[in-house]
Amino acid sequence: MSIAASPFSKPYDDSHGGSASRSHARATALAGLMVEFDNPDALHDAAKAVRNAGYTKWDVHTPFPVHGLEKSMGIRPTILPSIILIGGLTGCLTGLFLTHYTNGIELLRNAIVPTNLSGYPYPISGKPTFSTPAYIPVVFELTVLFSALTAVFGMLAMNGLPTFWNPLLRQPRFRAVTNDRFFLVVEARDPKFDANSTATMLRGLGGGEPERVEAPVESAEPPRWLISAGILATCFALIPLVVIAKARNAKMREPRIHIVQDMDNQERYKGQMPNPAFADGRAMRPEVDGTVARGDIRDTRADVHFTEGLVDGDWAANFPAKITINADLLERGQNRFNIYCSACHGLDGRGNGPVNARNMDGRPGWETWVQPTSMHDQSVRDRAHGHIFNTITNGIRTMPPYGASLAIEDRWAIVAYVRALQQSSAASLSDVPENIRKELEAR
Amino acid sequence: MATIPLMEVDNTWDDPRKRAPLVTGNHDYKSVTDLVADVAERPHPPMAWYALFAVSLGLLGFLGFCIGYLLLTGVGVWGVNQPVAWGFAIINFVFWVGIGHAGTLISAILFLFRQNWRTAINRFAEAMTIFAVVCAGMFPGIHIGRVWLAYWLFPIPNQMAMWPQFRSPLLWDVFAVGTYFTVSLLFWYVGLIPDIATFRDRATNKIKQGIYGFFALGWNGSTRHWHRYERAYLILAALSTPLVLSVHSVVSFDFAVSQLPGWHTTILPPYFVAGAIFSGFGMVLTLAIPARELFGLKEIITLRHLDNMNKIILATGTMVGYAYSMEFFIAWYSGVEVERFTFISRAMGPYAAAYWTMFICNAFVPQIFWFKWARTNIPLMFVVSLLVNLGMWFERYVIVVTSLSSDFLMSSWWPYRATWVDYGMLIGSFGLFFTLFLLFCRFLPIVAIAEVKAVMPRPHSLGHGHGHSHGHGAAHRAEAH
Numbered sequence: 001m002s003i004a005a006s007p008f009s010k011p012y013d014d015s016h017g018g019s020a021s022r023s024h025a026r027a028t029a030l031a032g033l034m035v036e037f038d039n040p041d042a043l044h045d046a047a048k049a050v051r052n053a054g055y056t057k058w059d060v061h062t063p064f065p066v067h068g069l070e071k072s073m074g075i076r077p078t079i080l081p082s083i084i085l086i087g088g089l090t091g092c093l094t095g096l097f098l099t100h101y102t103n104g105i106e107l108l109r110n111a112i113v114p115t116n117l118s119g120y121p122y123p124i125s126g127k128p129t130f131s132t133p134a135y136i137p138v139v140f141e142l143t144v145l146f147s148a149l150t151a152v153f154g155m156l157a158m159n160g161l162p163t164f165w166n167p168l169l170r171q172p173r174f175r176a177v178t179n180d181r182f183f184l185v186v187e188a189r190d191p192k193f194d195a196n197s198t199a200t201m202l203r204g205l206g207g208g209e210p211e212r213v214e215a216p217v218e219s220a221e222p223p224r225w226l227i228s229a230g231i232l233a234t235c236f237a238l239i240p241l242v243v244i245a246k247a248r249n250a251k252m253r254e255p256r257i258h259i260v261q262d263m264d265n266q267e268r269y270k271g272q273m274p275n276p277a278f279a280d281g282r283a284m285r286p287e288v289d290g291t292v293a294r295g296d297i298r299d300t301r302a303d304v305h306f307t308e309g310l311v312d313g314d315w316a317a318n319f320p321a322k323i324t325i326n327a328d329l330l331e332r333g334q335n336r337f338n339i340y341c342s343a344c345h346g347l348d349g350r351g352n353g354p355v356n357a358r359n360m361d362g363r364p365g366w367e368t369w370v371q372p373t374s375m376h377d378q379s380v381r382d383r384a385h386g387h388i389f390n391t392i393t394n395g396i397r398t399m400p401p402y403g404a405s406l407a408i409e410d411r412w413a414i415v416a417y418v419r420a421l422q423q424s425s426a427a428s429l430s431d432v433p434e435n436i437r438k439e440l441e442a443r
Numbered sequence: 444m445a446t447i448p449l450m451e452v453d454n455t456w457d458d459p460r461k462r463a464p465l466v467t468g469n470h471d472y473k474s475v476t477d478l479v480a481d482v483a484e485r486p487h488p489p490m491a492w493y494a495l496f497a498v499s500l501g502l503l504g505f506l507g508f509c510i511g512y513l514l515l516t517g518v519g520v521w522g523v524n525q526p527v528a529w530g531f532a533i534i535n536f537v538f539w540v541g542i543g544h545a546g547t548l549i550s551a552i553l554f555l556f557r558q559n560w561r562t563a564i565n566r567f568a569e570a571m572t573i574f575a576v577v578c579a580g581m582f583p584g585i586h587i588g589r590v591w592l593a594y595w596l597f598p599i600p601n602q603m604a605m606w607p608q609f610r611s612p613l614l615w616d617v618f619a620v621g622t623y624f625t626v627s628l629l630f631w632y633v634g635l636i637p638d639i640a641t642f643r644d645r646a647t648n649k650i651k652q653g654i655y656g657f658f659a660l661g662w663n664g665s666t667r668h669w670h671r672y673e674r675a676y677l678i679l680a681a682l683s684t685p686l687v688l689s690v691h692s693v694v695s696f697d698f699a700v701s702q703l704p705g706w707h708t709t710i711l712p713p714y715f716v717a718g719a720i721f722s723g724f725g726m727v728l729t730l731a732i733p734a735r736e737l738f739g740l741k742e743i744i745t746l747r748h749l750d751n752m753n754k755i756i757l758a759t760g761t762m763v764g765y766a767y768s769m770e771f772f773i774a775w776y777s778g779v780e781v782e783r784f785t786f787i788s789r790a791m792g793p794y795a796a797a798y799w800t801m802f803i804c805n806a807f808v809p810q811i812f813w814f815k816w817a818r819t820n821i822p823l824m825f826v827v828s829l830l831v832n833l834g835m836w837f838e839r840y841v842i843v844v845t846s847l848s849s850d851f852l853m854s855s856w857w858p859y860r861a862t863w864v865d866y867g868m869l870i871g872s873f874g875l876f877f878t879l880f881l882l883f884c885r886f887l888p889i890v891a892i893a894e895v896k897a898v899m900p901r902p903h904s905l906g907h908g909h910g911h912s913h914g915h916g917a918a919h920r921a922e923a924h
Contacts, residue, residue, distance in 0.1 A: 061664040063472060064637070064893040070670045078671045084678055098598060102606035116600040127610055137615035137693050141622040144686045148626040148679055152633055155675035159668040162660035169663060175644035177664045178637065180472035260591045 030188050031167040031215035033198055034174070035207040037182040040066045046184055046205035047072040053201055057190035061168070061183040083154045084147050091146025095139030096132075104129045167215035185213065294404040307408060309386030309393075316386030323412045333417030336410045340402060349375030349421045370398055375418050376425045388415050454747045455819055470742060472896050479638075479890045480645055482738040488885055489737050496881045502874020509867040510585060518588050522861040527847040531865035532586035534839045535872055537694055538722070539579035540620060541715070541835060544687055545723020546572025547627055550634070551683035554676075560751055562894040563744045566638075567734065567883070568727050569631040574879040575726070576624045578872045583616070612696040619693035626686055630679050633672070636662050638888035691719040698842065704785040705846035708773065714766035718838060721759035721805065724752050725831030732825045734884060743890050750818045756831065757812035763838075764806025781851055789845045793858060797837045797844075804834025 037043055043060055050058055051074050060069060103122040107113050121129050156162070168174050168185065177183055184207065186198055202210040247256070258264065269275050269283035278285070304310045306320040319325060338347060346353040351372040359369040373380060380388070392411045395401035402411070429437060470478070482488075513520055523530035546568040553561040584593055596617045598607055607614045639655050640662035646652035662668070695715035698706040728749070735744040774786040789798045808830050811817045818824070849856045883889065 060666040062666060062669065063476075063641075063664060064896040065669040065673050066666070067897075069666050073666060075667055075670050078674050080671050080674050081678060084675075099609040102598060103609050116602060116604045118604065119606060120604075122606070122608060122610075124608060124610060131610055134610040137612075137689070137696070138609055138618045140689060141615075141618040141686075141693075144682050144689075145622040145625060147682050148622075148629055151675045151678050151682070152629045155633075155671050156660065158671050159665075161662065161668070164656065164661045166661055166663055169661070174663075178641035178644045178662075179476045183664075260589075262589065 027217045028214040029217050030195060030212055032185050032187040032193075032213040033195070033202055033210045034168070034171070034183050034185040034213055035202045035205060035210045036173065036176075037184065037207040038180070040069075040182055042206050043069055043182055043184070044072040046207060049205055050184065050186065050201070054192050055186055055190050055198075057187040057193075059185050059187075061174075061177045061185065063178055063180060063182070066182075078158065080151070080154055080158060084150045087150025087154070088143050088147035091143040092139060094146065095135070095142035098142070099135035099138055100130050100132070167213050170215075171211070171213055173211065305386070306412075309384075309389035311386065314386075315384035315390070317384045319385055319412060319416070323409070323416075325416055329413050329416055330420055332410065333413035333415070333420075336406060337414050337417050340406065341414065344372040344399070345375060346372075348425075349418065351375075372399070375421050380418075381422050381426075385415050385419075388418060454745050455750045455815070470899065472899070475743070475895055475899065476641060476645075476892055478740065478743065479888050479892050479895075480642060482740075482884065482889055483642065483886055484645065484647075491733075491737055492881060492885065495877065499874050499877035499881060502871050503878045504874070505867055506871025506874055509864050509871055513585060513864060513868075514590060518586075520862060520864045522859060522865055524857070526850065526855050526857055527844060527859040529586075529843050529847060530859065531861055531869055532582045533697075534836070534843050535869055536579050536582035536586075537715075537839045537843075538836050539575045539582070539872065539876075540623075540694060541691060541719035541722045541839075542726045542832075543572040543575035543579060543623070543627070543723065544691060544716070544719035545727050546570070546575075547623075547630065547683050547687040548720055548723065549727070550630055551680040551687060554680040555684060558751075559898040560748055562891050562898055563740075563748050564727060564731060564752070565894070566631075566634065566891045567730065567880075567889050568723075569627065569634065570880065570883045570887075570889075571726060571730060572627045572723075573624070573631055574876050574883070575723075576620065576627060577879065578876050580620060580624060581872070581875070582868075612693065612700045615693045616697055619690045623686060623690045626679070626683055630683060633676060633679065634891055634894070635887065636660060636672075637664070637893040638891060640664070641892055642888060688716055691715045698846075703846045703850055704779070704781040705770075705774075705789070705842070708770065710766055710769060710773065714763070714770075717759050717762040717766065718805075718835060721756060721763055721809075722831060722835035724756050724759065725828045725835065728752055728756070728824060728828035729832060730880065732821060732828070734889065738884065738889070740890060743895060746819055749821070749824060750815075753812045753818040753824055753827075756827070757809050760805055760809030760831070764802075767802060767806060785846060785849070788849060789841060792845070792849075794841060794845050794848075798841050801834050801837040801841050804830040805838060808834070 035046075037046070040062065043062070043066060047060055047069060051072070060066075060073060062069070102119040104119060106120045107118045112118075123129070127134060168177075168183075173181075174183060184202070184205065186193060186202065188195075192198075199210045271284045273283045274281050275283035298307065303320065303322070305316050306322050309316050311317070323329065337345075337349075341349075342353050344353045344355045345351055346356070351374040353372065356369075356372055359366045360371070389411055391399070392406065392414060393401060393403040406414070423431070429440070432440060521530055521532070523532070546565075549561050549568040550565045553565075584590060587593060587596075594601075595605070596607065596614070607617075636659060640659035643652055643655035643659045646655055692712035692715065695711040699708060699711040701707060731744055731749070731752075735741050771786050771790075774782045777783075789795075808827055811823070811827065817827075844859045848859050
């Protein structure tokens with residue numbers, strides 16, 4: 001077991017030219033000198049001696065951390081804790097941003113970010129939009145997660161790990177460094193390194209006989225087949241990505257691949273499909289004879305002026321006899337208008353209600369939105385009362401029919417209110433009663 | 444390797460003038476390495492290993508069958524329904540994640556308190572943590588019903604432009620358990636690096652050398668590396684300590700943040716954390732006792748280590764017993780009728796058998812560890828550790844099932860009955876756990892070799908490079924620092 005008798009120890013010239021005892025034929029050069037210890041206590045003095053001799057590229061390798069040795073070696077405290085602090089703060093900020101943004105901030109209005117990257121206000125359980133206390137667990141966990149990842153990967157990076165090639169790991173004796181031996185190594189690239197004088201210095205440290213650490217002069221090229229295999233493997237690995245990219249972007253005649261069905265496609269008959277179970281071969285069943293849908297009762301024999309807004313087959317220019325224009329009727333009309341119409345047409349009838357406002361904010365996919373007609377357009381002003389009544393009853397373009405929701409009297413009340421709205425936007429001072437006219441002039 | 448002594452060496456004395464050795468037998472650095480590495484290097488593990496592995500693998504296969512059956516059929520194969528929608532899956536989740544707490548506690552908290560005895564058991568307590576969290580993570584994963592949508596749990600930008608609801612305790616759980624698994628894995632792996640390097644350097648064939656060499660990352664024991672390594676390890680311990688307390692607190696929020704009687708209490712977070720440590724130490728004992736017998740590690744995992752763990756079981760078991768009693772007191776003191784009813788029905792209602800199994804196993808049985816003869820009696824402590832595991836499973840059963848099955852409205856009460864698939868998955872999860880654990884025992888260093896060496900007495904010889912054997916008689920010296 002004596003190191004002096006080791007077959008690996010040789011004279012200390014730093015000439016290139018390899019060692020006969022190596023099985024491989026490549027030329028090697030001296031990478032450093034190492035000296036072995038069998039006891040951690042001797043290391044402190046040895047480390048101090050090497051440090052005092054002015055060496056900088058040297059190290060002590062031990063099977064377990066020998067406390068105090070880093071002081072003897074003059075290793076400065078590591079900046080790792082500061083890096084971990086930065087990592088932890090990053091995690092904390094990430095957590096705060098993630099929670100407050102995704103559950104509170106919508107950036108869609110001007111399409112700053114793609115739809116699937118935008119957050120949105122997530123109202124739930126009556127909590128405020130930014131409920132920071134409820135986010136603390138997530139923020140805390142992300143702080144710890146980021147700190148821990150920084151600690152581990154920062155430590156490895158600062159230690160230069162993983163490094164699978166190291167001349168020391170080629171030394172058979174050095175394998176005992178993970179068992180029970182301690183090694184002091186001075187590298188040949190240290191400016192003070194000199195094969196002979198360094199060896200003399202190391203010999204006096206109380207360890208074993210210094211031993212050469214050899215490294216090949218030139219690194220071996222990886223074999224050709226390995227490079228080819230690597231290129232091929234990379235190309236094959238790209239195929240699924242290309243297929244996915246094509247599937248996502250191409251137009252296809254067939255339905256897309258639907259792996260998990262989730263009851264999306266069910267065995268059932270849809271509206272326009274044929275169904276052989278019925279005599280007429282249709283899946284969609286016609287109404288049973290005598291069925292009347294809500295709002296479909298039209299007594300055309302009675303007062304069509306009142307029920308349809310028609311006089312002699314043309315739109316009625318006047319209100320029907322059953323409708324008396326007074327303040328009550330206009331108030332009723334305002335009430336119904338604000339409930340049924342203002343969502344699209346707006347409280348002032350200019351066609352900019354909340355539904356319109358939501359659809360005009362540049363939200364993707366709503367370019368086809370048709371703005372509701374303004375009540376104040378000349379075309380609407382020119383329409384007969386009966387025409388407006390008919391539009392309310394039966395709808396027009398994308399506007400649904402309200403005949404089933406609003407009583408006939410209410411529809412006429414809305415017509416009256418619409419007229420009042422139109423009047424209000426085109427009124428002159430002479431339309432205002434005398435007593436109020438003075439008030440207005442005083443302003 | 445060193446011979447296994449026929450007698451247990453008693454190092455459990457309490458004489459403060461003489462520090463008890465943490466490694467018994469006449470060991471030096473090399474023999475400690477040999478002792479631990481032998482577990483992985485011997486050509487054949489003990490027959491008992493094969494027998495246990497076969498059983499575990501069989502159970503794991505059965506678990507796979509149950510999961511396949513569940514996925515192809517739907518969650519109707521379980522006994523869950525309204526109002527008990529959580530059932531075995533969540534009981535098992537809380538049970539396993541609780542067990543996972545001892546590993547990090549031993550690694551981190553005992554490390555910060557400079558409890559050097561942790562070095563013998565921390566490695567496999569950490570491994571146990573990771574495997575337990577794997578089992579734990581599986582259950583909510585399959586409990587969501589449509590497992591292929593599990594990615595909805597995470598804040599991943601998706602085609603639906605939907606985000607998770609960050610105010611929900613269930614979402615906090617995803618982050619807590621995910622972080623816990625990641626940090627535990629990192630902590631375990633960082634601790635393993637120097638020992639994997641030991642295995643690399645002892646490898647007898649190229650394949651082993653290549654695999655261990657890859658995972659050792661080129662570790663060469665440099666003091667400059669050790670310096671940063673120890674710093675990182677210390678900080679990881681400091682990070683893991685609040686983490687381990689937060690994880691089971693967050694798990695308890697799943698219950699405490701709801702309005703259900705028996706769940707909506709502020710005692711739940713500390714009560715869950717104490718229970719988690721209690722069950723974790725129970726499982727460490729259950730694993731450590733057979734492992735030290737099978738692999739000849741009695742000189743590293745000594746009687747003193749077992750004695751210390753029994754003291755922690757006694758302390759945490761008593762805390763859990765206090766929590767059980769305090770829950771009852773608060774239910775009465777609150778004056779809330781439904782709360783009172785829930786607790787009375789726990790003790791005397793349809794689930795009384797589960798309740799008393801829990802109470803006796805967790806609060807009463809560990810009290811035997813007040814006596815030193817009990818703390819040093821290995822068969823007895825093995826039985827106690829099994830009862831602790833049993834009791835802690837029933838604790839979660841009582842919490843989940845009793846509160847859900849009978850809440851405020853009598854019209855929505857419905858009893859819970861588990862199906863064979865529920866039981867199959869519970870048993871199968873033990874198969875998963877033990878399969879992973881037995882593979883770990885066979886292929887990785889089950890004791891932190893480098894750390895044990897650091898707490899061993901230094902060799903006597905101020906050697907001059909003439910490697911004769913060291914350390915004889917050193918074991919009775921005081922521990923080095």
